[in-house]
């Protein structure tokens with residue numbers, strides 16, 4: 240592989256979030272069960288975390304399991320739970336050494352005790368790391384996240400810690416699972432689907448969206464760089480005037 244210099248210019252996204260989609264179709268096209276696609280998807284995740292580190296991205300967030308994915312067949316749900324165990328346990332020592340900080344966002348209730356323990360261990364063992372912030376959205380749904388944040392706001396108001404007139408974007412944002420993380424600059428979805436599927440609805444307010452036709456198990460550094468190249472061609476306006484519109 241040719242050496243690509245790390246990204247360095249100002250238009251580098253600070254935070255890239257990825258909806259890792261297409262494992263099932265990748266497996267089906269090979270005549271294999273969907274779970275085979277999920278296993279290959281973990282390899283793609285390993286490659287992507289390594290590439291993100293090499294490209295000096297500060298924040299990488301990946302969507303691994305949605306609150307809606309419980310509706311899948313039992314054995315598939317089981318495999319997806321196993322793969323989180325496998326990924327975090329097998330890679331944790333290396334991620335600790337490489338300076339990766341792990342966070343897991345999403346609904347914790349409903350996850351088994353051993354998964355909760357694995358998540359807590361990964362978060363605490365990497366809490367001091369600063370090279371790459373890897374956030375795994377697991378049992379995550381944006382509407383669920385916003386509803387839980389609203390519940391915290393209500394509880395704080397009820398006990399007098401927050402006044403109703405202090406409820407605003409900042410105080411609600413500070414009660415989301417992503418508190419302390421910058422909003423994603425770039426959200427990438429693989430597999431050609433053109434939707435967010437309940438991913439980071441609040442945080443996506445001004446994200447650039449890039450949809451790739453590649454299926455997740457085929458994702459690699461070149462695909463990540465292609466998405467970032469596309470991001471660099473976009474003009475972000477945040478509701479302001481176009482730079483090209485004249486005055």
Ligand code: IPE
Nearest residue numbers: 259260261262263264303304
């Ligand atoms: C993404 O691949 C992995 C998860 C949603 C957990 P899919 O399993 O959704 O694969 P497709 O979209 O059916 O091909």
Ligand code: IPE
Nearest residue numbers: 258259260302303304305436
């Ligand atoms: C989104 O993909 C969830 C993850 C990538 C974890 P889905 O495959 O579940 O989304 P839909 O069903 O196509 O909208």
Ligand code: MG
Nearest residue numbers: 260261262263
């Ligand atoms: Mg899918």
